[in-house]
Amino acid sequence: MSLSSAWGPTRVPTTALLTDHYELTMLRAALQAGTANRHSVFELFGRRLPPGRRYGVVCGVGRALRALRAFHFDEESLRFLLDTDVVDQPTADWLADFRFSGDIWGYPEGEIYFPGSPLLVVDSTFAEGVILETVLLSIYNHDSAIASAASRMTAMAGDRPCIEMGSRRTQELAAVAAARAAYIAGFEATSNLEAGRRYHVPTRGTSAHSFTLLHGDETEAFRAQIAALGTDTTLLVDTYDVTNAVRTGVELTDGKLGAVRLDSGDLALLATQVRALLDSLGATQTKIIVTSDLDEWNIAALSGAPVDGYGVGTALVTGSGHPTCGFVYKLVARADTDDPGAPLVSVAKKSTDKVSVGGRKFALRRFNDRGVAELELIGIGAPPVGDHNDRELLVPLVQGGEILVEEDLAAARERHRRSRAELPLEAWKMSRGEPVIDTAYLDEHGSLDNPYAPKL
Amino acid sequence: MSLSSAWGPTRVPTTALLTDHYELTMLRAALQAGTANRHSVFELFGRRLPPGRRYGVVCGVGRALRALRAFHFDEESLRFLLDTDVVDQPTADWLADFRFSGDIWGYPEGEIYFPGSPLLVVDSTFAEGVILETVLLSIYNHDSAIASAASRMTAMAGDRPCIEMGSRRTQELAAVAAARAAYIAGFEATSNLEAGRRYHVPTRGTSAHSFTLLHGDETEAFRAQIAALGTDTTLLVDTYDVTNAVRTGVELTDGKLGAVRLDSGDLALLATQVRALLDSLGATQTKIIVTSDLDEWNIAALSGAPVDGYGVGTALVTGSGHPTCGFVYKLVARADTDDPGAPLVSVAKKSTDKVSVGGRKFALRRFNDRGVAELELIGIGAPPVGDHNDRELLVPLVQGGEILVEEDLAAARERHRRSRAELPLEAWKMSRGEPVIDTAYLDEHGSLDNPYAPKL
Structure with missing residues (x-):
């Protein structure tokens, strides 16, 4: 690019x-x-x-x-x-x-x-x-x-993809930057087309309630969507009655429906019910995408539910608090x-x-012999030389x-x-805690107090 | 424009x-x-x-x-x-x-x-x-x-001006939109130059700690600032010692210093001390501008302190929560x-x-006979005709x-x-509460339940 x-x-x-x-x-x-x-x-x-x-x-x-x-x-x-x-x-x-x-x-x-x-x-x-x-x-x-919020979400989602859908909840150009940041932090795709064009972030879309409501009934709406976008599309199934909608989607695609999207209600319960229904109808390959005010905690809470992907909006673009x-x-x-x-x-x-540490800094991340980060080492002057396992940052x-x-x-x-x-x-813990590694300061004379350490 | x-x-x-x-x-x-x-x-x-x-x-x-x-x-x-x-x-x-x-x-x-x-x-x-x-x-x-956050801040500030200074804490183009929104909600000015150029929002600036630190001492820094910008400038007085800095600023301007800015510490206490010092030095016209993580509550809490203006950053551009x-x-x-x-x-x-109310709406604000708003009246069909004091919205x-x-x-x-x-x-209350007026729904047949009312 x-x-x-x-x-x-x-x-x-x-x-x-x-x-x-x-x-x-x-x-x-x-x-x-x-x-x-x-x-x-x-x-x-x-x-x-x-x-x-x-x-x-x-x-x-x-x-x-x-x-x-x-x-x-x-x-x-x-x-x-x-x-x-x-x-x-x-x-x-x-x-x-x-x-x-x-x-x-x-x-x-x-x-x-x-x-x-x-x-x-x-x-x-x-x-x-x-x-x-x-x-x-x-x-x-x-x-x-x-990116910091997004990284917690993708950590909790594990192998399941996260899709960024928050453009509507942030300023219109901040949205493009947010989609870029989410992708760097492990999101698989975004709904934002400009992020696709400008940064080549893959874009994805499902459907809105308005599309269903435009048509005489759900069957007509789903038929129109499938005709234009193929059976691999994602149908939004919670406009009227989820069970009926899932049945309709499976019937119209001969069980080859790509995915259904759940955007309201108790997502864990609904996903379990919908998975059972899909399987009973033979649509064992049809995926379940959930959306609706997801954040890292809700994603973690859904880890046991039969969910195949998360669409994340507001919490992502607002940095999850x-x-x-x-x-x-x-x-x-x-x-x-x-x-x-x-x-x-x-x-x-x-x-x-609001004090700060004067002087031009170096920064190293120090690892133990198993390659696990153990210290952020910041100092003034030349970095220490030795047999430590350090990465210059x-x-x-x-x-x-x-x-x-x-x-x-x-x-x-x-x-x-x-x-x-x-x-x-x-x-990886979602509970509140301290930074996972300490920051230490050095100058030419040895270690310094960490001015940013919490006052106890 | x-x-x-x-x-x-x-x-x-x-x-x-x-x-x-x-x-x-x-x-x-x-x-x-x-x-x-x-x-x-x-x-x-x-x-x-x-x-x-x-x-x-x-x-x-x-x-x-x-x-x-x-x-x-x-x-x-x-x-x-x-x-x-x-x-x-x-x-x-x-x-x-x-x-x-x-x-x-x-x-x-x-x-x-x-x-x-x-x-x-x-x-x-x-x-x-x-x-x-x-x-x-x-x-x-x-x-x-x-704008919703800004309006609460200007309500609490009363006649004292609020200056928007949050550009650095939000996406660079969201910052321009935020400065515009703050101005509409009663802020007097912004630090953001693009908002000045694009929307004609008045721009203001003070000085940063870096400017003081660039120079050999505070006297040298203040003298440079006053020489270039005049005595009506705002000096940042908390880099080393506030008392010394205030004395220096007053001496260099023969008591005609425009303003001092306090950016750290206990602002109410400091403002009181600085006001007394300024007055004792004869600088009774010198204003005191405070900044540092202000929000509507801090602005309200400073209403009794001798403060002449508020610079608001992070809380403004992040919608105060x-x-x-x-x-x-x-x-x-x-x-x-x-x-x-x-x-x-x-x-x-x-x-x-996530239900919503179908139908094309009208919207009126109804006022009592003292001109105080008392109801948001939303309905489907034609607005009611009568002798109510209503404004079409x-x-x-x-x-x-x-x-x-x-x-x-x-x-x-x-x-x-x-x-x-x-x-x-x-x-005007800063404490948490319900919307100050109710929303009521009408259709051709009369009143409707409010679907957005909190479930009790």
């Missing part, structure tokens, strides 16, 4: 105004003060997981890199910024020439993350780094929230002068709460402004599957 | 694939069965408010009408749909010619709604109405969720044949839960495919302000 086709008919010519006002006024002040070109390192990270969650899933990397590529200030944007006095003329001139020319490292897409994991490290001038804050956070906070990750983007180091060779000094907010994404990574979703999806499989088994 | 500039540099050439797969396969089956052209009425409504909420706010009307205008299947979309066998050639041919040619009525933007309120009534053929389901629901479910409204889009009536003059027959799903939005309504945000914002002011005082 080329980048140009990735934007497709909903191409966004510039992403540069998906930005908070204050980034450009800080830029304006720093340009005037002569501090804008100080070598700076920004870090994108989360202080904690949502309460009770065991792990998080990094998502949005590919979308963020595309947004970076489209991040330039065109004439209309600059005119708006000048007319509203957000920027002055020297700042507008600087923005007109802006193309990001720095380096970015990050956790690859689909990877697992924990509290404090440095998901992105942006190494550039202050000016170049500060104006990316909002667009990077928007993409990471949304996409990772969806946690629609945002709470990632922040902080300056962690900067030079004292604008000499490009000046040494970096660690910086961090000091007062009261930060990979180069952008170098000198050039985007290095362009992968299709299958790669991120496979990375997620493997990375989740490395976690301790407690990661 | 013209429609063309409304799409601006993030123009979406087509919204037609912001659609669920099944809508096009239902269309395909209905075209083949000869039922696609039956005169049909679809209704968009919510069965209930989020638990505990007293009222909801209709939002997304203007965006939905623009999405309708951009809803056409271009060559690339059709190629995708044919290549993936979502549609066959006759369906693709039908889609290639598609322009919505029906009528749409709806609650105007900014109006209050209650359980069962028919927010949109789409009168067209089945084919034309069915394919709009997802894009209409996506826009209404998102924008109304944000309810990121989606749960609106559905249901076929409520259709003809038995494709004769355009054939009479409409009410239809509704019958089995188990459904206004024509689209007629014969032509979009009739194009209003700027100020009109919707003013409508919201007035409509909220008509509600009983209980609407």
Whole structure:
């Protein structure tokens, strides 16, 4: 998939105004003060997981890199910024020439993350780094929230496929990003056609009650659907009476009906009854797809029921109670002068709460000798050398402004599957708990207190 | 604001694939069965408010009408749909010619709604109405969720301004829609620049900790900000020590500092201390803006503190616990044949839960003689005639495919302000409760049971 086709008919010519006002006024002040070109390192990270969650899933990397590529200030944007006095003329001139020319490292897409994991490290001038804050956070906070919820759902579904059907319950373009994130986290397909076109996520559909109600009776409706879509279609059987509808669907297809969909009622009970009915009618190959306010707990609760697939909507696109990750983007180091060779000094907010750890980070995941993850090791300076079984988590994404990574979703999806499989088994628990592995901090002098550890 | 500039540099050439797969396969089956052209009425409504909420706010009307205008299947979309066998050639041919040619009525933007309120009534053929389901629901479910939360926040803030700052915590284009929705519900401004450019929402900014940390010390940072942005700027004073920072800001501006921003700590206590300090330094006109995980309850709790404005982020863009409204889009009536003059027959799903009320609705808000809203009156057939003080809630939005309504945000914002002011005082309560007025149903024969009333 080329980048140009990735934007497709909903191409966004510039992403540069998906930005908070204050980034450009800080830029304006720093340009005037002569501090804008100080070598700076920004870090994108989360202080904690949502309460009770065991792990998080990094998502949005590919979308963020595309947004970076489209991040330039065109004439209309600059005119708006000048007319509203957000920027002055020297700042507008600087923005007109802006193309990001720095380096970015990050956790690859689909990877697992924990509290404090440095998901992105942006190494550039202050000016170049500060104006990316909002667009990077928007993409990471949304996409990772969806992928983190989706991963719990696919974990609970096991071998049974999950289909993303939540477009109608979230903003229309967030829906496209949500379908992408769900696919990375193991969903098999989406109902969202734009996600199919833009990202090649497989699309699936069943039928709505309106289609049945349009016709004189269920037989007429099912006959019309089967005539157009074949016997392998999925019939929605709960408009009037489920038993009658299942019988009708089986009769019209000579027992070769692809699937039935149950969208209301007690799904475990209904699925058991419908399975028995289908089998008694000889439709032993007909599958049962359930939908209706499913989340990871309901999916787990249905594991004993004869269900062949889950359609998940609202809970998926709203992050199952946690629609945002709470990632922040902080300056962690900067030079004292604008000499490009000046040494970096660690910086961090000091007062009261919301502290962060200054300094440019490395990040490793440490595994035991059975290959099970046991520690997220984050530090400042060079990573420790030794015979530990560690994986470096930060990979180069952008170098000198050039985007290095362009992968299709299958790669991120496979990375997620493997990375989740490395976690301790407690990661699969749906009950509330702590992150399944600890985060530890190191500096040149040894271990540091974990500033994000819960206060006991 | 013209429609063309409304799409601006993030123009979406087509919204037609912001659609669920099944809508096009239902269309395909209905075209083949000869039922696609039956005169049909679809209704968009919510069965209930989020638990505990007293009222909801209709939002997304203007965006939905623009999405309708951009809803056409271009060559690339059709190629995708044919290549993936979502549609066959006759369906693709039908889609290639598609322009919505029906009528749409709806609650105007900014109006209050209650359980069962028919927010949109789409009168067209089945084919034309069915394919709009997802894009209409996506826009209404998102924008109304944000506006409903925002309205509670501005109600609690009273005369103090609320500024929307949540872009970083939601998907990057959902952020633009959220800023628009917040403005309609009474927010004064947004940090989101694209919302400024696209919708003319006023934009505001303060400063980030990174700007302070970039500089050698706070004095240097504040001096740079004041030099570029003037003394009327807002200084962020909690990077190191709030007291020192406030003193520095006042000294550098000779007491003429515009505002200080507090972004952490105990905001009520801090605001009181900072107000006393500012006053003791003679900076009696300097305002105090607070931010940091504010929601409607925190805003209410700060009503006694000397605060001059609230910056609201995460809670706003995530709908303060309810990121989606749960609106559905249901076929409520259709003809038995494709004769355009054939009479409409009410239809509704019958089995188990998720019932709806068939039939094409009218909707009135009834007021007592003091002008206070007392009933949402919904019915089938002609509205009752009498000397009641009623307002018709459904206004024509689209007629014969032509979009009739194009209003700027100020009109919707003013409508919201007035409509909220008509509600009983209980609407202002932050405690959980029932909708502040009841919904009642009428048909030609008199009153109906309310199918959405909570089961006692």
